[in-house]
């Protein structure tokens with residue numbers, strides 16, 4: 001490779017990853033749209049669709065960066081909530097109160113529990129950009145921003161219903177350690193969901209994708225963020241990440257049940273999931 005990330009010692013890798021995201025933080029959202037041609041939005045929507053969170057769910061989004069997954073999560077549960085409320089309003093005209101209250105699922109005595117999301121990232125610059133976004137769009141309710149390492153999460157055991165990590169796990173030095181931590185902080189019955197670049201299955205698409213990523217991504221990085229090297233790192237880290245089946249095995253080996261994956265965009269990205277029993 002041109003950059004030789006794999007030959008650097010482990011602690012050096014973590015430092016370089018930190019620098020990469022510190023450098024790109026301010027431009028991160030723009031770059032994401034430019035490089036994926038906007039498709040990262042569809043991948044993140046697919047994650048939410050698979051997650052299908054219920055009102056009241058507690059989410060931990062690790063390597064959450066500027067908060068995309070957490071914002072989508074809160075938006076999703078709110079729209080679910082509104083649908084329920086409309087349903088209740090409709091049934092109020094036709095049904096008894098018992099029928100109406102049974103159409104609610106997870107609420108306590110005083111109505112539905114608030115959903116909350118914690119965005120955890122090792123990089124405070126990325127979190128800062130996310131927090132500013134939340135403040136300026138008036139969407140900070142239900143969100144918290146916590147600096148922390150996926151390999152050593154600053155949370156007690158069994159706190160969350162859902163753990164997500166989107167385009168983050170390939171940056172972590174010890175993937176198995178991050179998976180152990182995911183298992184630890186999930187409640188029994190909780191779900192692990194991971195979006196990550198993977199191996200393209202169609203050979204024609206694979207050729208196009210290779211050409212695009214090796215040649216175009218660092219160029220876009222240079223033009224938009226003035227940072228060729230960070231984006232070269234990005235491409236190389238994708239190449240080195242385990243393929244779909246291998247990563248699924250790692251999830252199983254950690255102790256998750258019903259591990260499975262779905263390819264998105266022909267395997268450019270894979271969505272892996274598993275349950276803690």
Ligand code: SAM
Nearest residue numbers: 021063064065121122123126149150166168171
């Ligand atoms: N999840 C966001 C998204 O999908 O837009 C951000 C993904 S960004 C490509 C990768 C993120 O992983 C960066 O914000 C980086 O700081 C974070 N990261 C890298 N190593 C980490 C670690 N060991 N623990 C927590 N976060 C880490």
